Every structure is written in C-alpha cells, then in structure tokens.
Amino acid sequence: MLFSKGCTYAIRAALLVATKEIRDDRKFVPIRELSEELGLSFHFLTKILQQLTEAGIMESFRGPNGGIGLARPARSITLVDVIAAIDGMSLFSSCALGLPGCGEQTPCPLHDAWAKRRLDLQRMLEKTTLASLARELATHELRN
Amino acid sequence: MLFSKGCTYAIRAALLVATKEIRDDRKFVPIRELSEELGLSFHFLTKILQQLTEAGIMESFRGPNGGIGLARPARSITLVDVIAAIDGMSLFSSCALGLPGCGEQTPCPLHDAWAKRRLDLQRMLEKTTLASLARELATHELRN
C-alpha cells in the first residue's frame, strides 16, 4: 500500500472538514460526525486527527460545540503536509529495494527509475491542496 | 513502503541469481550462499524464494549441489513478475485512499492522478528484466 491506513483516513477526514468549511461555512466539526460519515472508528480517527493538530494542520476545541477544524486556509494545506504528519517523508526519500544508503552516490539498480517517479509523485501531492480537492468534489460527482 | 520487505528480498535474490548465471555460468545456487551475500536470514529467504518457485519463476533442486535457479531466461523475467508473486498486483490496481470500488466509474478525488502514475510505474517495472538489471550492475558500479 502506498500510504498507511491511518494516512488515508487522515486525508479523507481533512478533506471532509475542508468541504464542510467551504460548503456549509462551519469552522469546527465534531470528530464523531466525521467518523460516522466516513464509516471509521471514532476513537481511531480521534487519535489520527490528534497528530494533525500536533502538526499544526488542524486545531481543536473541547466541550460542547467543540470539534476539529483546519488551522490554515484549505488552499495552503497540501496532501504532502498531511502525509508527512502521519507517515513521514520516507516514501519520498527511501530506496525501492529498502537498501540503506542508496542514493546518487551509491545507487541501487532501480534508483534512477524510482527516484524520478517518487519525485514526480511528491510534486503532484504538493500541488494538490485540500481546497483543490474540495473543489473537484463539488464540481464533479466524486466519492469521498 | 512501496513493496513489502519480502518482495525486496525476492528482487535482490533473483537479481543475484541472474548475475551469477550470466557472469559465472552457474545454473543452481544454494540459498545459503544467497542469504550470506545479501545479509538476509537463510530461513526467511528460503520461504520467500519458495513462492517464486511456486510461481514458476525459479526452479529448485534439493540435495548436494542443489540450489535454486531461474526457471526461464533472465530477459523474460520482469520485476512485475517477481512483485506479483510476492505482493500481488494490488499496488497497480488499488485506490491511493484505500476506497473499495474506486475506479473510472466512481473515482475518488485522487483517482486520475494516481491511476496515471501507478500505470507508468507498472510499465516501467514490466520493462525492467532481471537481465537488464544484471547488465547495469555489470557495466556500472552499482550496489546490490
């Protein structure tokens, strides 16, 4: 799998928050509401979203009318931001064959081909923001 | 991680067998020799290579002077063949967000961008054979 499960949950939840913020003009959404709409475990999602707040991507408030919301404008939050907070950046730096120290200096046989593609993937995920995804969701009839 | 650890071990071992076949004109190599040269657990590597023999990629013989060798010419064994035998093909067909049923009909917001890149990755890994990698290893000074 490209991303861990937790990472895919984080992306889906963050996108849903962005959608609600834009479409319904709501700032804070209870995690319970997110978990129910996405069909995910409430407790598990809570733990994952906590990592996003620690990373400064989201902010949370406890108590009644509390919930979680984007800490920055949706157009300034990229998928790489979310991925970095949950899975780290190793996907974009590590060797396809898992060889430590593989790089320009001492490349493995797959290095050039993979390095080129992982960089392209990173660039794409850096260009993709929660706002751009939310816009796509709104215009086309896409699943989330 | 892109591939499972077992899958990376399988690729590295298969490539080493191909190298020995070409360079030293040896048909069967004991797994113990492979595991020692690659710094991997003998028992674990045995189990993984067993999957390659089951998949018809390698063939094995027991007893003294036994070992494991390529079942077909190295130029006809692609990395996708090895990957399919160990990890399966899900990397090349599954949704980046892990959504079941994501596809052309009901795409997720990331579908187009990822589908394009995973296909490119698959094409590249289909074009890469054990023979072409072994050739690169021989001409350049690459690590394995």
Next chain:
DNA sequence: CGTATATAAGATATAAGACTCTTAAATCTG
C-alpha cells in the same frame, strides 16, 4: 456551580507482517 459534551491521552487488545526454529523430504556421493 453542576452537568452534559467533546477532545486528549494513555492503556490495552487484535491482527498482520517479519522473522526463527524444527522436522521432513529429496538427492547426491561414496
């Protein structure tokens, strides 16, 4: 202030992946 609501944090449980160990089966050599 007291109660309800919501996230935070930590402990615990389950599942999957990675790895090890033991025994069996096959094959060669003398």
Next chain:
DNA sequence: CAGATTTAAGAGTCTTATATCTTATATACG
C-alpha cells in the same frame, strides 16, 4: 545403503500496525 547436503513445510515467536477501551481535561450553558 549410509551419511551428508540442501530445499520444503509447518509451527512458533517477535515486532509493528491497526483498532478499541477507559479515564482525564476542557468548555459551554442552564
């Protein structure tokens, strides 16, 4: 045939990822 060598197969262990449960802590509101 006997013994050595090597893969095959299965059980068992360790580690990490995934998921759940429980207990704090903060906030709103009557």
